[in-house]
Amino acid sequence: MSDAQEGTAATDSGSGLDRLLDAIAALCRFITGVSLVVLTVIFGWLVFGRYVLNATPTWVEQAALLLVMVIAFLGAAVGVHEHTHLSVSLLRGLVPAWLRTVFVVATDLLLAGFGLLMLIYGGQLTLFKWGSLIPLIGLPEGLRSLPLTVGGGLIVLFSLAHLWRVVQGRDLRRDTIE
Amino acid sequence: AAAQDWRGWNIHVEGYPNTVAMDRFAELVEEKTDGEITLQMFHGGTLGSQPDAIEQVRLGGLAVGNFNLGPIGPIVPEANVVSLPFIFKNVEHMFRVLNGEGGQMIADGMEAKGLIPLAWYDAGARSFYNGDGPIASPEDVEGMKVRVMNNDLYSGMIAEMGGNPSPMAFAEVYQALQTGVVDGAENNWPSYESTGHYEVAPFFSVSEHLIIPECLCINADAFNGLSEEHQAAVREAAVESAELQRELWAEREAASRETVEGAGVTVNEIADKAPFQEAMQPVYETYLAENPDLRPLVELIQSTD
Amino acid sequence: MGLLVLLGLFGLCVLIGTPVAFALGISAIAAFWYEGLPLMIGFQRIISGINVFSLMAIPFFIFAGELMFHGGIAIRLVRFAQAAVGAVRGGLGIVNVFSSMLFGGISGSAVADISALGSILVPVMKEKGYDADYAVNVTVTSSIAGIIIPPSHNMIIYAIAVGGGVSISKLFLAGVVPGVLMCLCLAAAAYLVAVKRGYRAERFPGWTAMALSFVGALPGLLTAVIIVGGVLSGVFTVTESGAFGAIYAFLVTLLVYRAITWENFRLAVRQSVRTTSMVMILIACAAAFAYMLTFYQVPARMVGLLTGLTENPIMILLMINVILLILGMIMDMAALILICTPIFLPVAASVGVDPYQFGMILLVNLGLGLCTPPVGSCLFVGCAVGRLPMEKAVRTIWPFYFAILVALLLITFVPAISLTLPRLLGL
Numbered sequence: 001m002s003d004a005q006e007g008t009a010a011t012d013s014g015s016g017l018d019r020l021l022d023a024i025a026a027l028c029r030f031i032t033g034v035s036l037v038v039l040t041v042i043f044g045w046l047v048f049g050r051y052v053l054n055a056t057p058t059w060v061e062q063a064a065l066l067l068v069m070v071i072a073f074l075g076a077a078v079g080v081h082e083h084t085h086l087s088v089s090l091l092r093g094l095v096p097a098w099l100r101t102v103f104v105v106a107t108d109l110l111l112a113g114f115g116l117l118m119l120i121y122g123g124q125l126t127l128f129k130w131g132s133l134i135p136l137i138g139l140p141e142g143l144r145s146l147p148l149t150v151g152g153g154l155i156v157l158f159s160l161a162h163l164w165r166v167v168q169g170r171d172l173r174r175d176t177i178e
Numbered sequence: 179a180a181a182q183d184w185r186g187w188n189i190h191v192e193g194y195p196n197t198v199a200m201d202r203f204a205e206l207v208e209e210k211t212d213g214e215i216t217l218q219m220f221h222g223g224t225l226g227s228q229p230d231a232i233e234q235v236r237l238g239g240l241a242v243g244n245f246n247l248g249p250i251g252p253i254v255p256e257a258n259v260v261s262l263p264f265i266f267k268n269v270e271h272m273f274r275v276l277n278g279e280g281g282q283m284i285a286d287g288m289e290a291k292g293l294i295p296l297a298w299y300d301a302g303a304r305s306f307y308n309g310d311g312p313i314a315s316p317e318d319v320e321g322m323k324v325r326v327m328n329n330d331l332y333s334g335m336i337a338e339m340g341g342n343p344s345p346m347a348f349a350e351v352y353q354a355l356q357t358g359v360v361d362g363a364e365n366n367w368p369s370y371e372s373t374g375h376y377e378v379a380p381f382f383s384v385s386e387h388l389i390i391p392e393c394l395c396i397n398a399d400a401f402n403g404l405s406e407e408h409q410a411a412v413r414e415a416a417v418e419s420a421e422l423q424r425e426l427w428a429e430r431e432a433a434s435r436e437t438v439e440g441a442g443v444t445v446n447e448i449a450d451k452a453p454f455q456e457a458m459q460p461v462y463e464t465y466l467a468e469n470p471d472l473r474p475l476v477e478l479i480q481s482t483d
Numbered sequence: 484m485g486l487l488v489l490l491g492l493f494g495l496c497v498l499i500g501t502p503v504a505f506a507l508g509i510s511a512i513a514a515f516w517y518e519g520l521p522l523m524i525g526f527q528r529i530i531s532g533i534n535v536f537s538l539m540a541i542p543f544f545i546f547a548g549e550l551m552f553h554g555g556i557a558i559r560l561v562r563f564a565q566a567a568v569g570a571v572r573g574g575l576g577i578v579n580v581f582s583s584m585l586f587g588g589i590s591g592s593a594v595a596d597i598s599a600l601g602s603i604l605v606p607v608m609k610e611k612g613y614d615a616d617y618a619v620n621v622t623v624t625s626s627i628a629g630i631i632i633p634p635s636h637n638m639i640i641y642a643i644a645v646g647g648g649v650s651i652s653k654l655f656l657a658g659v660v661p662g663v664l665m666c667l668c669l670a671a672a673a674y675l676v677a678v679k680r681g682y683r684a685e686r687f688p689g690w691t692a693m694a695l696s697f698v699g700a701l702p703g704l705l706t707a708v709i710i711v712g713g714v715l716s717g718v719f720t721v722t723e724s725g726a727f728g729a730i731y732a733f734l735v736t737l738l739v740y741r742a743i744t745w746e747n748f749r750l751a752v753r754q755s756v757r758t759t760s761m762v763m764i765l766i767a768c769a770a771a772f773a774y775m776l777t778f779y780q781v782p783a784r785m786v787g788l789l790t791g792l793t794e795n796p797i798m799i800l801l802m803i804n805v806i807l808l809i810l811g812m813i814m815d816m817a818a819l820i821l822i823c824t825p826i827f828l829p830v831a832a833s834v835g836v837d838p839y840q841f842g843m844i845l846l847v848n849l850g851l852g853l854c855t856p857p858v859g860s861c862l863f864v865g866c867a868v869g870r871l872p873m874e875k876a877v878r879t880i881w882p883f884y885f886a887i888l889v890a891l892l893l894i895t896f897v898p899a900i901s902l903t904l905p906r907l908l909g910l
């Protein structure tokens with residue numbers, strides 16, 4: 001948990017696009033961070049309400065599940081930008097450099113494709129469920145799949161931008177946290 | 179027509195009345211369509227939670243499912259009416275309603291959302307249980323923390339009795355009852371027994387406040403795409419499976435009751451349910467004010483003998 | 484064929500270095516597409532994988548751990564632990580195992596256990612010069628204690644899967660001795676590996692130094708007291724206790740140690756979110772993957788493949804263990820309990836295994852599966868909090884797997900381990 005991997009902005013030279021992406025990632029980090037703090041506080045309120053006031057705030061459970069979606073999917077997109085996801089780098093370390101580049105490019109394309117599907121089908125799911133309400137908080141059920149949809153769009157962006165940097169020969173990192 | 183391979187969802191485990199009945203349904207469908215439709219059942223909720231499975235049937239990933247009308251309520255307003263506390267006088271009354279015009283209104287509402295109910299299953303009546311002593315009147319619920327399922331009607335029901343409705347994930351309830359995070363919960367006899375809740379909440383008060391039916395549902399497109407003979411065959415199979423389910427359910431309810439009584443549970447019959455029903459008036463008023471369209475259905479059910 | 488698409492594509496993605504979470508998601512969605520299932524359902528499965536209330540323990544305990552680390556609680560715990568057990572080789576490894584045993588007594592979930600203890604102990608162990616892989620391995624494997632040592636909601640799921648007639652209190656009691664046995668085996672492994680790696684023992688610093696470090700660590704140690712006390716007295720559930728751990732850690736660092744700065748707090752939040760999202764996306768995508776495995780009826784097919792080969796009771800039991808282990812490696816727990824119990828319990832009963840003992844065999848097997856690649860939520864959390872690539876953790880985890888296997892064989896072939904305690908207490 002050292003700070004060595006802290007703040008790995010994915011860029012080595014600050015082009016305008018890279019700065020924009022860093023700003024988007026920073027915004028996501030802010031939103032997910034606030035979500036975590038809010039999540040913790042409302043749970044404190046849940047227990048306080050049930051145990052001390054004997055009036056359980058019934059909305060907390062459902063609200064918490066929504067906040068976790070935000071943390072998971074926006075956080076996962078930031079993880080793509082910062083290369084922090086768990087992966088197995090064994091084979092990449094063994095193969096010649098050109099093949100490694102092929103692997104990196106293939107991974108970027110796979111991630112972009114998967115992100116695109118998240119965006120499309122997550123969006124459809126959101127619309128499909130928008131009409132029914134989540135019990136006890138009365139918000140649209142579609143909100144549950146919105147973070148996946150947005151996260152998918154961001155993953156497309158981040159992985160294509162990485163691919164672009166690779167093509168320009170600026171960035172070959174797609175490694176695990178170490 | 180080309181052969182079809184269907185998949186079905188059911189939350190209950192092997193040996194449970196609904197599981198046996200759904201397996202029977204699968205057999206009957208295959209038999210009555212001369213093997214042109216086959217149905218592979220997935221029991222134990224292994225293909226997802228109930229709300230997810232409802233969505234999967236609506237989207238056509240699964241062909242059929244055995245659903246409780248409780249979780250269908252948020253999607254189909256008409257189906258939510260059966261979640262009003264004490265709306266049915268008893269299980270027989272519920273079936274009379276479902277086999278009449280009321281059932282048709284609910285079925286129409288469901289079909290509009292891509293689900294067709296083929297037959298109605300019995301899920302008994304839900305009653306309160308807790309660890310401190312019998313519940314004889316609404317006043318006994320006052321100040322009590324009661325675990326409820328996720329539905330504004332259920333939490334409203336507890337709140338109107340002066341209790342503290344506490345929604346909680348089903349898997350956490352046993353421990354919560356044991357440590358006192360909640361004081362009580364509510365369910366039917368078989369679930370009270372199979373979840374072991376009777377070990378930690380040994381007072382069962384037969385309030386029968388919720389009588390929520392279950393349905394054997396099919397994806398609307400899958401059903402409407404069938405030939406008339408096959409539609410009839412599938413419906414017949416569903417009705418036969420429902421007859422079997424109700425029979426097995428009655429046996430299972432009796433057996434579960436016997437088991438928990440043998441384990442020392444105190445069963446408290448509530449002679450006069452009127453005070454509970456009166457306490458529910460505000461729940462009905464709020465509900466009807468928010469859903470004026472559903473007033474005819476509610477009145478229809480209440481006026482059915 | 485569809486199964487081949489699923490497994491083959493997953494293997495290929497992992498090999499070229501695609502993050503494991505996305506490898507799971509990509510191969511699962513490809514299989515959905517191959518089978519003509521609506522892709523919306525694939526993404527529904529991904530969402531539902533984390534739309535699970537008990538998983539809330541992950542962000543909370545990770546946040547609590549980060550706050551303790553950045554707020555100076557962890558370092559004081561290190562000093563105290565070092566004073567108390569530094570004289571034993573691998574002392575912190577052994578402490579780690581027994582903390583899991585005790586925490587297992589309040590949480591029913593291995594994931595809660597590893598999120599809680601891993602977030603605190605892994606950084607502490609690394610700080611004291613233990614290798615990251617050792618710290619992660621010990622924490623990951625001992626977290627299974629939470630499933631076996633009562634209470635355990637997985638045992639409740641098992642009781643439901645049996646279909647009635649099983650007392651949950653008796654099942655809980657049956658888990659005590661197997662859980663302790665497993666922890667003893669793991670503690671032995673932790674000690675032996677520590678000796679083999681030459682972790683140095685330090686001189687005992689004397690009682691005064693120890694008392695001083697104890698006082699310093701007291702507010703941190705109270706976290707455990709608050710969590711355990713709060714759960715046992717019914718103030719909150721285990722899941723909710725995680726939030727209290729985080730709130731308490733924040734207050735201690737703010738008011739007692741005055742170590743938390745805005746910068747530290749921001750860092751703690753940021754790291755927590757990063758770790759949480761890494762783990763959650765893995766669990767989410769694994770759920771879509773598991774859906775397809777269920778769809779292809781992999782568990783039932785495996786049983787068909789392997790049973791019927793022998794009539795020998797010992798071989799049958801070994802076979803059941805092997806099948807459960809393999810299934811546990813690729814699928815997650817609750818679904819497997821529900822799928823496997825009706826298939827295996829009659830087989831086990833036919834060779835004289837009691838349902839209570841079988842429950843223990845099942846849970847230890849599936850628990851071990853939580854610690855193995857490719858799909859293992861405990862391994863995911865462990866690697867995430869230890870900042871360790873999965874292959875590095877797995878390369879040196881064998882002695883700990885071996886310890887659990889020893890315990891598993893004893894539990895399988897010595898019914899008394901599971902059944903004596905309930906019998907003594909008259910259940």
Ligand code: NA
Binds near residue numbers: 587
């Ligand atoms: Na436990």
Ligand code: NA
Binds near residue numbers: 852
């Ligand atoms: Na695993």
